[in-house]
Amino acid sequence: MPLSLHTLKPKAGSRTKRFRIGRGPGTGRGKTAGRGTKGQRSRTGGRKGLRLKGMKQMLLGFPKLRGFQSRSQKAVIITLTQLAHFEEGATVTMQSLRKAGFLLRGEQEIKVVGGGEMKKKMILKGLAVTASAKAAIEKAGGKIET
Numbered sequence: 001m002p003l004s005l006h007t008l009k010p011k012a013g014s015r016t017k018r019f020r021i022g023r024g025p026g027t028g029r030g031k032t033a034g035r036g037t038k039g040q041r042s043r044t045g046g047r048k049g050l051r052l053k054g055m056k057q058m059l060l061g062f063p064k065l066r067g068f069q070s071r072s073q074k075a076v077i078i079t080l081t082q083l084a085h086f087e088e089g090a091t092v093t094m095q096s097l098r099k100a101g102f103l104l105r106g107e108q109e110i111k112v113v114g115g116g117e118m119k120k121k122m123i124l125k126g127l128a129v130t131a132s133a134k135a136a137i138e139k140a141g142g143k144i145e146t
Contacts, residue, residue: 075128076107079115080136083122091123118142 022033032042040046063069078097085100086092097103097110112124114132121141129137129144137144 073106073108075109075111076103078102078110078112080112080118080133081116083112083118084116084120086120086122088120089122090120091125092127093125094127112137 019029021027021029022031024030035042082102083092086096090096094103094110103110109128111128111130112133113130114136118133118136118140122137123143123145124137125145127144134144
């Protein structure tokens with residue numbers, strides 16, 4: 001039989017008929033239609049307002065500790081002493097820091113800060129650097145590329 005629009009059919013068993021509930025006791029899903037008896041969940045339009053309401057419940061919903069907690073991710077701080085892990089003349093990038101184990105999988109931002117001394121000449125690519133760290137890297141003969 002040639003394939004044409006009037007001969008197209010879905011694969012056998014892929015489309016099942018919707019089970020109609022609440023159609024009498026002989027159907028197996030009659031009377032309460034699988035919703036049990038009484039209560040908000042059994043009624044039409046129920047479940048939407050299924051929350052504890054009142055002052056106490058509202059207060060319990062708030063965080064216990066005061067202040068603001070940002071949901072945005074903070075940059076991972078890497079000091080100059082940690083950069084000593086790399087050899088002389090190395091190009092330090094996000095990937096090389098991840099390979100060295102300074103970053104976890106989901107962490108996206110890195111900031112190099114001036115903690116300690118820089119003795120090796122390095123090239124930093126695509127990393128945020130503080131002013132003190134930049135001065136120390138350039139003093140050691142390194143470069144910062146953005």
